[in-house]
Amino acid sequence: MSKERDAEEGNVTVCVRARPLNEREKRLDSPMCLQFQNGRVVRITKTGATNGAESQAGVKAFTFDRAFDSNEGQSALYEYLGLPLLEATFKGFNTCVFAYGQTGSGKSYSMMGPSGGRDVLVDPGIIPRLGKGLFARVRELLEKNRSEREAAQSEGVERSALPPELTMKVLVSYMEIYQERVNCLLSPKCENLKVREHKALGVYVEGLSEVPAESEESMMQLMYGGNQNRHIASTNMNERSSRSHAIFSVTLIQKRLGKTKDGAESSTELRAKVNLVDLAGSERAKSTGAEGGTLREGANINKSLTVLGLVISALADISKSKSDAGSRKHVPYRDSALTFILKESLGGNSKTFMLSTLSPAAANYDETLSTLRYADRAKAIVTRAVVNASAGDKKIRELEEEVRQLKEKMRHYQELVMRGGVGLEALSPRNLNISMPTDMEQRNLLEETESNLFASTPRRGHDAALLAYKIYQSEEVMKRLTEAEGAPNASASLPQISHDMPTIKINRNDPFL
Incomplete structure (x- = not known):
């Protein structure tokens, strides 16, 4: 990590997680192809289709920041990924978790829980747990600030010397990228939104709704309501296969209002954004049995994931060869709406975590090996997160x-x-x-x-x-x-300020002032 104040540089944190065998894989009597060691190493073995013997391909081993086997639950996943993300958010850093993997490998389950997080009490995923932790911390900090100010006032401390008053606000947006079109999941009529880039603001989606959330319950209602508007379809691999990439974003605004010694108002603001990304699953038409419109959806999904792979490869190459300016290469962010929107999360101002989900069944060996290679490549990416003080x-x-x-x-x-x-x-x-x-x-x-x-x-x-x-x-x-x-x-x-100068009327009742 860089020691520069208010900035931290580091590699993308990459984790992999295997789910248990599903009913389809059990019916196929598929042997296991994955082994986990020391919580970090994954070994994948290609077995014969008939007798289970190892093929000439042998065993391949990959090492990650963390490897979760199928016996480790949602709480272990959140403790490793969610808690550091939450801590960074309150410090003012942008953060991102994106889940990548084969269709039906457990991405949505890991991010939301069963049934798209409909019941947050039943094995909740990263997003519901993050919401609970976020608002618990908000309440704790607000109560602490109130107590400190009241204690100072009771001691007769001058107003200018009081601890600044803390206010906090949580905003939620939810979008899907379906066949390269960006749709707002909180306002279903807002479809085919434009993705823009500003030299200071970065990449943003024009017209995307951003809704205040007052509690973890309201945040989860927004998530589940948005899930109802998301495109899904049934395939051989997944009864409820997501046909779009979804980005659930939470913005935390912390504002401290105080007085200077001469009585003037002063304020500081920390603004941090959390991108929680549930990617559509990579898939093969032969495996999914997709036809017609579903087949075309799969082609678009694979296209955007291919661009994501190219972006990851380019960023990894750049990170490995920073000292050689001549080796820098073009990063094709704009080749897909997905990578364009995630530009900052992938290679800019963000602390980023990648979760790759795996099927342990030998029947899915090729897809699982592809996911492992994808994740292994992402380990080399370096991002530089900066505290977003106003x-x-x-x-x-x-x-x-x-x-x-x-x-x-x-x-x-x-x-x-x-x-x-x-x-x-x-x-x-x-x-x-x-x-x-x-x-x-x-x-x-x-x-x-x-x-x-x-x-x-x-x-x-x-x-x-x-x-x-x-x-x-x-x-x-x-x-x-x-x-x-x-x-x-x-x-x-003698210098005087002219009354003919343009003036700006400022509303002192503005709650943001």
Whole structure:
């Protein structure tokens, strides 16, 4: 891991999990082809179709961060994947878990539980357990903050010295990618949504619904309701085969509101997004018995998974050869809606976990070996996760402090000039200890302002507006100070902010303020 503050670099965490033999495999009397060792090593053996003898292909071994055999339950899976993910989320890191594997190998069961998480009390998967842990932690932190503030108030602590007031918000979105079309599962009428990319905001889905969740129960209702809108079909391999990739996203917003020593309002915000991805299963037409529309669905599923494989391979190659700039290669994110949407999760600002699900039956040897190779390749990918603290708030506080100091200096020198105690040259930017930004810095600042103006929340829009105003105000002061150096009349040339300047009305009742 990188030791740089607020950023952590590391490899994608890759786990594999085998389910028990299902009824179909038991009827086929299929022998087992998997063995697990030390919780990390998986050995796969190709056996003969008639007598179970090992073929010339022999035994292949793979080592992962964690390997779960069919005897390990949902709680063990959550403890290894879910708890670290939850901890990272509260620190402000984006996170992602995506489940990949053959159709019917246990992806949806691992992510949601039986029957798509309909009954969260029966063997719940990662998402229901994450929801429970998330809201338990939210309640704990809010109660702790309330107690600390009340204790400080009872001791007569000044308002500016009180612990900042903590507010927290959880937002949920749920989408499916069906035949390269992106549909909102929380608003069924929102179909064929456009995937966009902004230089600062990254990749986003235009028009995707984002719904507040007040509790784990409401979060699970959203998940199950969305599952009812998801495309499914029956195949030989899976009675309820998902025909689409699904991305259940949870955004946690932590905001701390306080007062500075001079009574001004201050705020900090952490915003972290969790992508929980249930991929459609890889499949072979011969095995699934798919025909007609179901066959075409399978072809589209395999196409997007093929692109995902190409992206994983390209990212793995890049991670292995970072020192050789000439070896960098194109990553085909845009070749599929799935990989485009998961661009940050796969190779950008995210702590990412891959769960590969396996059938232990020798009848599925080829598909299982393919999944193991897929997962083995992903181990080499390196991501760099950054704490998502509100850059707008930080920049605004810096500019506000700069303007405050500037105004104090102007008032001080104005008094001296009016009393005749200082020459006009004292009002120069140099003597006021003001550093004029370079052209590059100005361009970067303007780009940041532009980026914030396109942000998707009222708070970010407010931040951008206030930031733009402060930039304009500071530049206006700088210009007037510079003009004042050569003016014939000091009292007439003292810097003032014109009433003709564009102003922005700010609603102080804005809950995001």
